[in-house]
Amino acid sequence: MTSAFWIILKRDLLLALRRRSEIFTVLFFFVVVISLFPLGVGTEEAVLKKIAPGVVWIAALLASTLALDRLFSADYEDGTLEKIVLAPSFLSISVLAKILAHWLLTGLPLVLISPLVGLFYHLPINTILVMMLVLLIGTPVLSMLGAIAAALTLGLRGGGVLVSLLVLPLYIPVLVYGAGAISTSMMQGVSIEPYILLLLAFSLLAMVFSPWVTAVALKISIE
């Protein structure tokens, strides 16, 4: 049962290693979005600090969406997805493996590179740590909700844009509280705990439901 999980996880990571460029692209895109704003907005420290939380999160949302399109469609086109569906193990577990791989390849790198944002936007150390923590909790939600949309749009023409259209509005709560936590951490004497708890709750909720919903969506899509 769990073995399908490991097989798929290992395979997806192996495939990504074969084309290391993919990971770098997501990272690079993130950095470009991040660095474009100081160019446009100017370098006033106050303004930069103000927009940093939002910009970081939006860059993360968009970067995560970029790779989403291929999450299932590569497997769909070459017939591997049928193999996965017909494998003698729960589809939702295989799906979880794919989601985890997606997060490891697009979410985690963002968490690791996010201190760069702190540098660009003159953020205090404490805020940078909060930012990393919040990204760590929040980005899995992006992968998990994204998987649902990716499964629904499987094999459709113009899938890439459609998937983003479906998924971006759903990301809003993560965006609001993720950015909220970072902004709050820059204020004196306000606790960020409520934000973190909310994000954790989203994350757990998504983890429980999304593999299952994605599996149902996949079955509908390959029929």
Place this chain on the structure above:
Amino acid sequence: MTSAFWIILKRDLLLALRRRSEIFTVLFFFVVVISLFPLGVGTEEAVLKKIAPGVVWIAALLASTLALDRLFSADYEDGTLEKIVLAPSFLSISVLAKILAHWLLTGLPLVLISPLVGLFYHLPINTILVMMLVLLIGTPVLSMLGAIAAALTLGLRGGGVLVSLLVLPLYIPVLVYGAGAISTSMMQGVSIEPYILLLLAFSLLAMVFSPWVTAVALKISIE
């Protein structure tokens, strides 16, 4: 000779019309991205005005890039591209038709809907007009440079992401000057002419070289 141009242009537009929703999808994707920023960054009018130029260009870039992946790969996968390469007409002319179709379907709609950004970000009328002009000049460059990258990454795994990696650095000048023109138009007494001229120069340069380079890249990729 030119007939291949019209056949391909007409076909690509026909394909898009079959899915009229696809054009709207790109438009709405643009609008969604635009409206995410106030949610993340906060809704102070001064801040919004500051980030508007960057936001517009990032949204345009993304919309253009997301559809880029399919520019040639759809034709490649179903074998149509071989037909196009073997057609008795210059490949670069066929390529130009495809680029034009891509721009008509992803660039032009953005130009037309961009006043909405003005509304959302409280921009003055004058800035809105500048924004439209700049998008009109700049988005073709996105399509043209994008075509080169799309041709180079044809049929590669993770093509969608890889295409962005190749193309992002090339887009940066357009982004910087495009956003710069819009910011400048909000200042008093500074002329935006230099920005416009630079963008025009990029545009012309791209128009001359990109179909030709793309054609070469295509021939290499399908071999």
Place this chain on the structure above:
Amino acid sequence: MKINWFKYSAPMSFYPLAGKLIPLFWIAAIVCIAGGLYWGFFKTADVLNDQKQYYRIIYVHVASAWMAMWLYAVMVFWAMLGLIFNTRLSYMLASATAITGTVMTVIALATGAIWGKTSWGTYWDWDPKLTSFLILLFVYIGYIALQSAIDDKRRSDKASALLALVGLALVPIIYYAVNCPDPTECASLHQESSLKRVESNILIGMLVTTLGFWMYSFATTLMRARIIILERERSTTWVSKLAEITNSERKH
């Protein structure tokens, strides 16, 4: 008289039934909207002094805003019914509802924006309620875009129904997030507070117009459902025997 619901869940029997109901809903819609607006424009002059004349936008604004939200619930209801019982009619009604819901959302946004220009001096502001409505529009559009991107009807029915369900789970969370960006305190919802402030005289006009909009939604939804049925069942014998298909054929 006992209605056999199961019988009417077949497109074949639903089609003529809907055909009979549509005119009734049209009459009700026109009467209610006209009546509500008449009341609103001619019977409330004393309530609205010159400074607040713009208040009359409320009749269409609130009616469409309420219908926009209500129709989303209706759409999800049909989608859920479809997923549970796998009845084709439910899916058809779900997709028929979605478009009217989108139209209502657009009307609410447009009239709201116009109102905003009169009272705040700007067409758009990132007020929580306006933002939630914009997001509602995106959700509707996502549903429609997904549906029209899929050719296979069975797949598009099920996939979009699933999307609607996911939306149902997430829309309250999104609404909460937009309204309470700071989890320790929520922005005041202007809906409740404002409803209390509304004069009962205006309230009557508002409610009657809303009822009219609702009837309008019934009518358009049924019309669209009939079109969808015709489209999907075009090759069946019952369709080819319909009066509207056979009648003018003799002329040719």
Place this chain on the structure above:
Amino acid sequence: MSLVVNNLQCIRGEKELFSGLSFVLTNKQLMRIEGQNGTGKTTLLRTLCGLSQADDGEVLWHNLTIKKQDEVFRNELFYLGHHNAIKADLSALENLQINTALAGASYSEEQLLQALEDIGLFGSEYKSSAQLSQGQKRRVALAGLLLTNAKLWILDEPFVALDGFAVKKLQDVIASHVENDGTVILTTHQEVPLTQGKILTINLDQSNNKPNRSDND
């Protein structure tokens, strides 16, 4: 062990592909599904696997509908569709290893290499699959047949793109599977002499009359 199909009906678009299709298939039997292009062979096979939903009727495996007994059934099923389920970025060996592992069995590297050699891929085991020819890719997919323990094989046009040697090899593999108490369902347009076991044939052309076919016969 038997596959029972009861009164199966499939509708695609507005067209009824087949209806009232019933048959029983036990071990040591091979069924060949015939029919012109577009009569619904692929649709039927996918329905038998549970990848598509039938509009009416049911498919039973061990007297239980396949919807109810996912695990057991899928453990005993080997399906090969029009696509090869080959990742271009992985080598033939890696592809075979992952596909067999997904199907629930793990084999030693020797076994995998032996299977690849048997199917005629000696020398290409470590090559990136993107560099394999069409027929070679198909062979990688078919190598799974040499290893699997599945009882029920459902093969959609397995002979496509294969050369004479590989066709012969595949015939032998199918024959020995049928002899070893296996069950095979396949479609093929190519005339291939099949096993000496019991062969059933279903012709979808006959099951109902489609207007757009009448001009072909």
Place this chain on the structure above:
Amino acid sequence: MSLVVNNLQCIRGEKELFSGLSFVLTNKQLMRIEGQNGTGKTTLLRTLCGLSQADDGEVLWHNLTIKKQDEVFRNELFYLGHHNAIKADLSALENLQINTALAGASYSEEQLLQALEDIGLFGSEYKSSAQLSQGQKRRVALAGLLLTNAKLWILDEPFVALDGFAVKKLQDVIASHVENDGTVILTTHQEVPLTQGKILTINLDQSNNKPNRSDND
């Protein structure tokens, strides 16, 4: 009018697929390229079209290498590869119309419909191609053969996925093209009785000795 191949060599990866390949093909001739999976048939056909570059040697059409005379050569060439060049979103008719137009010729709607009917797609002309079966898609691609004026046909496994009727039809079309001064080069693994015209055969297996083949024969 003739196709002259001089001393052609193709290397893929580290493997030499063929070398020193020379032949002359004039009108009223059909050439069948044989070889096991992965011997380089597809590679050879693509090289003859100019889609791939040869590592050595040259291909002449009307005594001019194909690199130098793009337009003329491509006007007289009809190539059909493994893929069908069919857009899923367009109907069979639209696909045929666009593909013929791209090849430089335009036909009336009647002609196009007639070609589709001849190849056995009557009733599916206006269907979205996504809904066609594998064999039906192949037929749409082959319908172009009924219309084209090209002299040189290069067909890579044209019989794949076709049913008996379509195979027969295609054989006839090829035969009549050869009779009408045409030239055909094709590969096929299926045993198909080909035309009564002059048939040449090249077997790529023999042209050089590949280690991974030796165990197959």
Place this chain on the structure above:
Amino acid sequence: MSEFFSMGGFGVFIWSAMGVAMILMILEVFSLIMKRRVLIKQIKRNNRLNQRQRKNQA
């Protein structure tokens, strides 16, 4: 009368709000009617084609 239409200077806004609502609703209904017409015409044509086909075959 013009008093009524100007609505204390807010006439433009009020009437354009009403107008937008009405136009969108009328457009929706209009598109529904047109769709139905086109569809019925299509079905009729199809049926006629089918009938002719059946006759030819008989």
